[in-house]
Structure formats: C-alpha cells, structure tokens
Amino acid sequence: MALKKKTAKKAAKKAPPKAAAASKTARPTSTKTLKPVAIVRSKGAHTVYLDSRVFFPADSSLGYIDHFQDGRQTVMAGTGLTAALPLPVNAVIRSVTVYYKNTGHEDMQFFILKKSIDHRCPSGEVEVTIDFLPPATLAPDNYAAKLIDHFDAGGLIKDKYLYFIEIYGTGKPTEEDVRLLRGVKIDYNYLP
Numbered sequence: 001m002a003l004k005k006k007t008a009k010k011a012a013k014k015a016p017p018k019a020a021a022a023s024k025t026a027r028p029t030s031t032k033t034l035k036p037v038a039i040v041r042s043k044g045a046h047t048v049y050l051d052s053r054v055f056f057p058a059d060s061s062l063g064y065i066d067h068f069q070d071g072r073q074t075v076m077a078g079t080g081l082t083a084a085l086p087l088p089v090n091a092v093i094r095s096v097t098v099y100y101k102n103t104g105h106e107d108m109q110f111f112i113l114k115k116s117i118d119h120r121c122p123s124g125e126v127e128v129t130i131d132f133l134p135p136a137t138l139a140p141d142n143y144a145a146k147l148i149d150h151f152d153a154g155g156l157i158k159d160k161y162l163y164f165i166e167i168y169g170t171g172k173p174t175e176e177d178v179r180l181l182r183g184v185k186i187d188y189n190y191l192p
Contacts, residue, residue, distance in 0.1 A: 043192055045094075048086060050165075050184040055081035058166065065172075071101060071180035077171035081181055085112060085163035090191050093128075093155030096148045097185040098167070100133050103142055104177035108133040108169035110148065114161045128152045128163065143182055155188070 052072035057064055063075035074081060087093070098110050110133055113125040129151045136144035157163060170179050 071182040080168035099182035
C-alpha cells in the first residue's frame with residue numbers, strides 16, 4: 001500500500017498542471033490540421049446569388065455608384081459592370097436571373113463571356129450568352145427580373161477558360177432614368 005502511494009506522488013509531480021495541459025491540446029500542433037473551406041462541388045442542382053457589390057466597371061477609371069440595397073451603377077452613361085462567374089469546371093448553367101431597375105427608354109445588355117486562360121485568342125472574348133434587359137416598371141419599387149436560359153455549349157463551364165458576366169448600360173443618362181443592377185441568380189448542375 002505504501003508503494004502505491006509513493007508511485008502516485010511521483011506521477012503527480014511529473015504531470016503538468018491541468019490548465020497548461022488543456023491549453024496545449026487546444027492549439028493545433030501542425031498546419032496539416034488546418035484545412036481551407038471547400039467549394040461546394042457535390043453532384044446535383046445548386047444556386048448561387050451574386051450581389052451587386054461584386055460587380056465593378058471593366059475600366060477602373062470609369063467609377064461606380066453604390067446605392068446600398070437598391071443596387072450599383074456605373075458613373076458614366078453607356079458603360080457597364082463586370083464580375084467573375086464563380087462556377088466550378090464541369091458545372092452546367094441551367095438558368096440565370098438578372099434583377100435590375102431600368103426606368104429609361106433603352107435596353108441594358110447582359111453578357112456571359114469566356115476567354116482562354118493559357119493563350120491569347122484573336123477574337124478576344126467569346127459570348128456564352130447575350131440578352132437584353134428592357135425598361136420595366138413593376139410595383140412596388142420598379143425592380144424587374146429577366147430569366148435567361150440559352151447558353152453556348154449547353155451552359156457547360158469548360159476547363160482552361162475564364163468566365164465573367166458583363167452588364168452594359170448601367171450608367172445614369174438623365175436624372176429621370178435609373179439603371180441599376182440589383183443582383184444575379186445562377187442555377188446550375190454540377191457533374192463531377
């Protein structure tokens with residue numbers, strides 16, 4: 001019995017305090033335990049929403065106006081906003097819905113474009129889709145939605161291409177005309 005007490009006292013002296021032991025186990029000891037957040041690439045149907053704040057003028061000198069919840073527009077009339085299309089390779093676009101406000105008299109234009117990542121193409125960007133966003137006034141706040149469901153290559157996002165969205169004509173030509181981009185909804189399937 002005395003022998004058991006002596007070994008228990010020695011073990012207690014060797015053991016670190018409980019607080020120190022807890023702090024050592026709370027910290028990761030290797031960078032291998034830290035993993036980045038993965039992009040959703042599960043098979044099946046998915047939806048992505050792009051807020052107007054991810055869109056910027058193609059030329060930084062053109063500038064933009066952010067109207068908080070109402071949307072975003074370029075400063076100069078006749079210019080457009082662009083954003084990267086954040087879909088994984090082998091995704092297939094089913095439809096795109098553009099939410100916008102156009103109280104003017106002319107259409108805005110919507111493009112999805114692609115360009116090669118590893119070589120320069122003589123024709124520049126290639127249209128994946130092009131459509132028009134006509135003037136529309138809908139209650140209660142004049143926002144309209146345009147569904148687009150026609151795409152080059154059946155909407156397939158191919159490897160070694162950069163895809164982006166451009167919405168042309170978002171500037172404010174007159175005080176009465178308002179041309180804002182509110183956001184974009186993208187419905188797609190992923191085929192791993």
